[in-house]
Amino acid sequence: MQPRMSVKAGMLSLVLLTLFLAAWHLLVLAQQGPAVEMDPEYAALMGKQATEGASALPKPAEVGAELWRHVTDPFYDAGPNDKGIGIQLAYSLFRVLTGFLLAACVAIPIGFLIGMSPIFRKALDPFIQIMKPVSPLAWMPLALYTIKDSNLSAIFVIFICSVWPMLINTAFGVASVRKEWLNVARTLEVGALRTAFRVVLPAAAPTILTGMRISIGIAWLVIVAAEMLVGGTGIGYFVWNEWNNLSITGVISGIVFIGLVGMLLDMALARASKLVAYAE
Amino acid sequence: MGALSNPFDPDQTLWGGCSCGQHASQAEHDAAHRLTGAAPAPDERERLAEGRVAESAASDRAAQPADTDPDVAWTDREAVLARTVESAVLRGVFGGDASRRGFLRAVGSATALAAISQFIPLDKLKAAIVEAKGPLEKTELNIGFVPITCATPIIMASPLGFYERYGLDVEVIKTAGWAVSRDKSLAEEYDAAHMLTPMPLAITLGAGSVATPWTMPAVENINGQAITLAMKHLDRQDPSQWKGFVFGVPFEYSMHNFLLRYYVAEAGLDPDQDIQIRVVPPPEMVANLSAGNLDGYLSPDPFNQRAVYDGVGFIYKLTKEIWEGHPCCAFAASRKFIDETPNTFLALYKAILDATAYSQVHENRKEIAEAIAPRNYLNQPVTVVEQVLTGRFADGLGNVRNEPDRIDFDPFPYHSFAVWILTQMKRWGYVEGDLDYAAIAEQVYLATDAAAVMQEMGMSPPETTYKSHTIMGKTFDPAEPEAYLQSFAISRV
Structure with missing residues (x-):
C-alpha cells in the first residue's frame, strides 16, 4: 500500500507541475501584443518588448534554458561581480552556517540555563520577548555601522535571527524533561554535569533540533535579503544583479535555486532530528 | 604647487579658523597677508592687469588680502624677519618654473601662499602628491x-x-x-x-x-542624466501639469534630486508640496515606472534609455538641457x-x-x-x-536623436x-x-x-x-x- 501511494503522489505532483507550466506558458502567449510598426533605424535601438510587443515575463522554456546554463557551469569566475551560481550559493551557505553555528553555541547553553533555573528564566524573559520579534533586517544598519564590515554584518544578522528559536526551544525542552527521570538520577546520586549530559540533553534533544530547524529556515530567508542589501557576493546578490538587468528569467532561476537549497537544509536537519528522536 | 598642501593637510580645520575663512588659523591668515604685501606683490599686480580676476572668484578672493592688507609692522622685528624669510623661500620655490607659476596664477596666489607658508618646513604631503617618488604603499x-x-x-x-x-x-x-x-x-x-x-x-x-x-x-x-516620463504622460509634457506626480531620484544627496527640484521649482511647483520625490534605487525605477508607481524619474543612465528600450517611458529632457556641463x-x-x-x-x-x-x-x-x-x-x-x-539614441517618441554630449x-x-x-x-x-x-x-x-x-x-x-x-x-x-x-x-x- 505504502509504495503505491507515494507513486500516486509523485504522479500527482508531476501533473500539477505540468499544469502550472502550461498555464504560465499560455499566460505569456496571451500577453504578447501586436508587433509595432517602426522605422527600422529606430527599431534597431529598441528592445523586443517595444518592437515585437513581447511580454516582460519569460516563457518556462527560457527559464529552463537559463537554469540549464547555470547547472552546467556552476563555478565560473568572470570577475568580482560575475561568478557562477555554485560560488554564489557557497558564499551564502558559508554565511548562514557560520551565523547559525555561532548562534547554536550561544543559544543552547543559555537555553539550558534558563530551562534549569526558573529565576534566570524570569530575569531573561523580558529581553528575549523584546528581541525576538525584531526583524533581523532591522539590525542591518546598526550592524553595518558598528561592525564596519558587510560580510561580518551579514553573519551577525544570521546569528541574531537564529538565536531566538533555538534558545526558546532549548529552554522549553530542558524545562519539560520528565521529573521522574530527574528524580531517578538524583536517587542514583548522579552528578549535576552528568545528569545534564546523560539525562537532560538526550531528553530535550528533539525539541532543541526542532528549534534548530526553525532557525535554519529563518536564516536562509534572511540571508537573501541581507545580501541584496549589502551586495558583493551570495545568492541574494545574484538575484539583485539579475534584477538590475531587469532580467526576470535570471530572477526566477535565482528563486528556484534558493528554494532548492532551502529544502536541502531543512531535509538535513529533519534527518538529524530523526537520529535523536526516541519513543517513550 | 603651493596650494596643494591645503586640501591634503589633515590638520586643516574645516570651518576656516580665520577671518577670511581661507586659512587654518588667524596666524596663517596673517602670514599670508604679510606675504602678499611683500615679494609677490608685483606678480599680483601683473595678474590683475591681465584681467583674470574678473573671471575668477578664486582670484577675487585671492586678491582680497592684497586690498585689505594690514601693514606689516616694521617695528615688529619678528614679523619683518618672517616676511624676509618667506619671500626668500617663495623665490626659491617658483624660480624658473613656468608651469608652476601658471598654476599658481590659476589658483590665486593668496591661496597658494597661505598653503606654502604652512608646508615650507617640508610637508610630507607636498612630496607625496606632486612628486610621489616613493613606492606604492599597497597595490x-x-x-x-x-x-x-x-x-x-x-x-x-x-x-x-x-x-x-x-x-x-x-x-x-x-x-x-x-x-x-x-x-x-x-x-x-x-x-x-x-x-x-x-x-x-x-x-x-x-x-x-x-x-x-x-x-x-x-x-x-558631466551631463548624462535625464528626466524620463511614463508613456501615459505623453500629453502632459509641461511641468506645470505635473501636480501630484511621483518622481524617483536615486539618492537624496544627488545632483538628480537637486536638478529635479530646481527644474520643477522654476516651473512654479514646490518639490516638497506639489510633487512627491522618492528615493528609488536606479534598477527599480524602470519596473516602478511600468507598474505605475512612479510617473517619472530623474535618474542616471542606462535606466532612462532602458525605459525607452523596454517601451515603458520616454526621455522627456536630458539634464544637459537644464544645465549644460553639470x-x-x-x-x-x-x-x-x-x-x-x-x-x-x-x-x-x-x-x-x-x-x-x-x-x-x-x-x-x-x-x-x-x-x-x-x-x-x-x-x-x-x-x-x-x-x-x-x-x-531612440527617445521613446519615435525619433532617433543625435546628442554627442x-x-x-x-x-x-x-x-x-x-x-x-x-x-x-x-x-x-x-x-x-x-x-x-x-x-x-x-x-x-x-x-x-x-x-x-x-x-x-x-x-x-x-x-x-x-x-x-x-x-x-x-x-x-x-x-x-x-x-x-x-x-x-x-x-x-
Missing part, C-alpha cells in the same frame, strides 16, 4: 561602483587596463546603492568609491552620516586614505584621470560600451549602453560646483545654519591638486577653480552664494 585596492554609465571611467579602467598601467591591482565592486556605498566606504571596505558629487560634501558635513573628512579628487561625468558622479576617497597611502592614491588618481580622458574621446565610446555592458559590470544590453555613450567626461572638480551644490543643500533644508561655502568646497573638492596632477600628466586643466554657471538661463556666481540662495522664490531658507 591591491577595492573600489566600489553603482552600475550606471556615470561610473564609466572607474569601471572601464578595469577591463581596459588603466589600473594595471599604474601598477595597481584593482577590484571594482558592484554596489547596490549609494547608501551602501557610503557605509562601505566609511567602513573602509572600499579604498575609494564612485559617489555622487554632493556626497563627499554631505559626508564631510555629517549630513546623513557621521561627519568624516572626505574628498572628491575628480568628477567622473557635474554628476564623482571619484571619492577619504582623506585618511590619501594621507596614509599618498603614493597609492596618486597612482590611482592618475589612472582615473587617464581613464576619464580616454572616455572623453567620442571615437572610443563604442569600445567602452562593449567593455562595460557585460554582467560583471553594468549588466545591460550593449545597445542600451552604446546609445547612452555615443549619444545617438548627452554624457561627457571631465574630471576637473571646480570649486564652484561644490558651492552650487551647497547652496541647493541649504535651499532645500538638508543643511542649516551659516556655511563657509568656499572653505568647504576647497577642502573637499581637490581642484588645485587636480590641476597640478593633470598638468604633470600633460593635460590642460582650466586656469581657474571657480567659474560662473548657467542653469536654465539663470547665472550662478560662486562668489555670491548667499545672494543666489536668496534669489529663489521657492526655497526652505
Whole structure:
C-alpha cells in the first residue's frame, strides 16, 4: 500500500507541475501584443518588448534554458561581480552556517540555563520577548555601522535571527524533561554535569533540533535579503544583479535555486532530528 | 604647487579658523597677508592687469588680502624677519618654473601662499602628491561602483587596463546603492568609491552620516542624466501639469534630486508640496515606472534609455538641457586614505584621470560600451549602453536623436560646483545654519591638486577653480552664494 501511494503522489505532483507550466506558458502567449510598426533605424535601438510587443515575463522554456546554463557551469569566475551560481550559493551557505553555528553555541547553553533555573528564566524573559520579534533586517544598519564590515554584518544578522528559536526551544525542552527521570538520577546520586549530559540533553534533544530547524529556515530567508542589501557576493546578490538587468528569467532561476537549497537544509536537519528522536 | 598642501593637510580645520575663512588659523591668515604685501606683490599686480580676476572668484578672493592688507609692522622685528624669510623661500620655490607659476596664477596666489607658508618646513604631503617618488604603499585596492554609465571611467579602467598601467591591482565592486556605498566606504571596505558629487560634501558635513573628512579628487561625468516620463504622460509634457506626480531620484544627496527640484521649482511647483520625490534605487525605477508607481524619474543612465528600450517611458529632457556641463558622479576617497597611502592614491588618481580622458574621446565610446555592458559590470544590453555613450539614441517618441554630449567626461572638480551644490543643500533644508561655502568646497573638492596632477600628466586643466554657471538661463556666481540662495522664490531658507 505504502509504495503505491507515494507513486500516486509523485504522479500527482508531476501533473500539477505540468499544469502550472502550461498555464504560465499560455499566460505569456496571451500577453504578447501586436508587433509595432517602426522605422527600422529606430527599431534597431529598441528592445523586443517595444518592437515585437513581447511580454516582460519569460516563457518556462527560457527559464529552463537559463537554469540549464547555470547547472552546467556552476563555478565560473568572470570577475568580482560575475561568478557562477555554485560560488554564489557557497558564499551564502558559508554565511548562514557560520551565523547559525555561532548562534547554536550561544543559544543552547543559555537555553539550558534558563530551562534549569526558573529565576534566570524570569530575569531573561523580558529581553528575549523584546528581541525576538525584531526583524533581523532591522539590525542591518546598526550592524553595518558598528561592525564596519558587510560580510561580518551579514553573519551577525544570521546569528541574531537564529538565536531566538533555538534558545526558546532549548529552554522549553530542558524545562519539560520528565521529573521522574530527574528524580531517578538524583536517587542514583548522579552528578549535576552528568545528569545534564546523560539525562537532560538526550531528553530535550528533539525539541532543541526542532528549534534548530526553525532557525535554519529563518536564516536562509534572511540571508537573501541581507545580501541584496549589502551586495558583493551570495545568492541574494545574484538575484539583485539579475534584477538590475531587469532580467526576470535570471530572477526566477535565482528563486528556484534558493528554494532548492532551502529544502536541502531543512531535509538535513529533519534527518538529524530523526537520529535523536526516541519513543517513550 | 603651493596650494596643494591645503586640501591634503589633515590638520586643516574645516570651518576656516580665520577671518577670511581661507586659512587654518588667524596666524596663517596673517602670514599670508604679510606675504602678499611683500615679494609677490608685483606678480599680483601683473595678474590683475591681465584681467583674470574678473573671471575668477578664486582670484577675487585671492586678491582680497592684497586690498585689505594690514601693514606689516616694521617695528615688529619678528614679523619683518618672517616676511624676509618667506619671500626668500617663495623665490626659491617658483624660480624658473613656468608651469608652476601658471598654476599658481590659476589658483590665486593668496591661496597658494597661505598653503606654502604652512608646508615650507617640508610637508610630507607636498612630496607625496606632486612628486610621489616613493613606492606604492599597497597595490591591491577595492573600489566600489553603482552600475550606471556615470561610473564609466572607474569601471572601464578595469577591463581596459588603466589600473594595471599604474601598477595597481584593482577590484571594482558592484554596489547596490549609494547608501551602501557610503557605509562601505566609511567602513573602509572600499579604498575609494564612485559617489555622487554632493556626497563627499554631505559626508564631510555629517549630513546623513557621521561627519568624516572626505574628498572628491575628480568628477567622473558631466551631463548624462535625464528626466524620463511614463508613456501615459505623453500629453502632459509641461511641468506645470505635473501636480501630484511621483518622481524617483536615486539618492537624496544627488545632483538628480537637486536638478529635479530646481527644474520643477522654476516651473512654479514646490518639490516638497506639489510633487512627491522618492528615493528609488536606479534598477527599480524602470519596473516602478511600468507598474505605475512612479510617473517619472530623474535618474542616471542606462535606466532612462532602458525605459525607452523596454517601451515603458520616454526621455522627456536630458539634464544637459537644464544645465549644460553639470557635474554628476564623482571619484571619492577619504582623506585618511590619501594621507596614509599618498603614493597609492596618486597612482590611482592618475589612472582615473587617464581613464576619464580616454572616455572623453567620442571615437572610443563604442569600445567602452562593449567593455562595460557585460554582467560583471553594468549588466545591460550593449545597445542600451552604446546609445547612452555615443549619444545617438531612440527617445521613446519615435525619433532617433543625435546628442554627442548627452554624457561627457571631465574630471576637473571646480570649486564652484561644490558651492552650487551647497547652496541647493541649504535651499532645500538638508543643511542649516551659516556655511563657509568656499572653505568647504576647497577642502573637499581637490581642484588645485587636480590641476597640478593633470598638468604633470600633460593635460590642460582650466586656469581657474571657480567659474560662473548657467542653469536654465539663470547665472550662478560662486562668489555670491548667499545672494543666489536668496534669489529663489521657492526655497526652505
